[in-house]
Amino acid sequence: MAATATLARVLRARFTPLIVLAALMVLVPVLAPSSFHLRVAALVWIFALAALGLTILMGYAGQVSLGHAGFVGIGAYAVAIGPARLGLDPLLCLVLGAVLAGAIAYGVGRPILKLKGYYLAIATLGFGVIVALVLHSEAEITGGPDGMAVSRLSLFGWRVTGALNWYWVTSGALLIGALLALNIAASPTGRALRALHDSEVAAAGTGIDVGAKKLAAFVVAAVYGAVAGGLLAAMNGLITPEAARFSHSIELVAMVIIGGLGSVFGTVVGAAFLVVLPQMLTALQEYEQAVLGLLIMVFMIFLPQGIVPSIRAYFLERLP
């Protein structure tokens, strides 16, 4: 009896997702030490970091974005262009990319966050398409459709190379991102975001500055996307406009929803689902895409709340 009560308390505790995530991060290199597996795991952490931005924007604040990959592209190209064209330090460019993405989100967000629902979706989609087009077309700066090489990242004199080192760097970035996301959820801002998610009129009635809070969530989401994009570019050593394309925005939204909208750990599970699954399905060759689409449908039909909240609810219902 005491054991089940403890389990229920653990499931409800705020930092449980963070501890489980950290444990997973330590376990992966032990269970799957090949550089291929570590590289796939690092990709999962990077995409989870990008999707965490959407968890805050969509899951907490209830604002849809179909252009999130645009911010990933901005962050990625900041890390690519800064060192190559301006001779700046890559780490500085990662920070500058995040600042730039935040500033653009602030400028773009002010007018478009007045839109609601699907109208916001089409406006953010348009923003993403325009970013992807610019990256695609300004070949003199961005290298055009072939993309450009990215110089190595060094953290305070330590040059990050090799799959294992990148695995730890991306793990650290995701842990910090997840901690911040959990803290935002528990902060007054997080409560305000959830209030305006339920009803903007009611939230405004209780004294919440709805416009400012939505804008804050949009800017934070953009910074998450840009940092993830910068890490992606630096790890791969190459970046193409594909990073900002529309279908990539859709993938990021899919991660958030499949894992469980608004759940931090669910976002990581969703990212793992959409990064690892295609790798496993390559064995099926031409059936890969069909099976991927089928699995997405099956999961959404049978676990409509997303994987993590559905499992959590299953256990909580059966515990005291």
Next chain:
Amino acid sequence: MSEFLQLVFSGLTVGAIYALIALGFTLIYNASDVINFAQGDFVMIGGMATVFLMSAGLALPVAAFIAVVASVGVGLLLHRLAIEPARGASPVTLIMITIGASIFIKGVAQIVFDKQFHSLPAFSGDTPIPVGGATLLPQSLWVLGTTLGLVVALYLFLEHTLSGKALLATAANRLAARLVGINVTLILAMAFGLSAAIGALAGVVATPITLTRYDIGTLFALKGFAAAMLGGMGNPVGAVVGGLLIGLLETFGAGYVSSTYKDAVAFLMILFVLFFLPRGLFGGRSVERV
């Protein structure tokens, strides 16, 4: 002047295709509140199936008819196997299901068909018709005529048949529709079937101009969604006007601004319109209740 007229012709042709896709979005959205991201894939099925049936020796009308029927079948299956079992799920979950369906349809299409670009011969030859210094391709007339025909047929169906009125009633208020004895599930299935038919027909007439491939649906879904939103989601007139406008914006953007940035021109205009009319051109005023 002749250049202007030429751009109008090609803009209206592309716009008519977008308008048909936007109409498909509108029908399903009205009946079920779902944005069906597999809408563009119906266009692909219409085009690809016609291409492959014709290369198997069938005449164009027969091939096109079978392609449309096949697409309707896919639409009904999508509703029966994927949307109906998830009844009561949130709109984002339902949209995710249609995105999964879109990936699935593309995956199956590259096995059933192939991964190459295909085209159809123009229905009435390639001799351009001179009009006021510009030229009009006969296939453009086919596209415009089909769009006009479908819009009129859809209007007559919705306003003058019992099934059409049941669909409108379901769109207005699903619970009330159920209370007066309308079989809402059947109406939803009908909306998916109709959307699939409209999409497939658009694919058949558009393929000689746009070409087709297993993954062409993504682009069409994006443009059709944009058109539906520009017009005001849920409004059939808005969908048609939005589609034509996006076609014209794109073509004029390509002609007078830059061909690489034609999509940017179209989307900047959408942002501009939504800034002043946040519910699209025909969306009406926004009202929120607590």
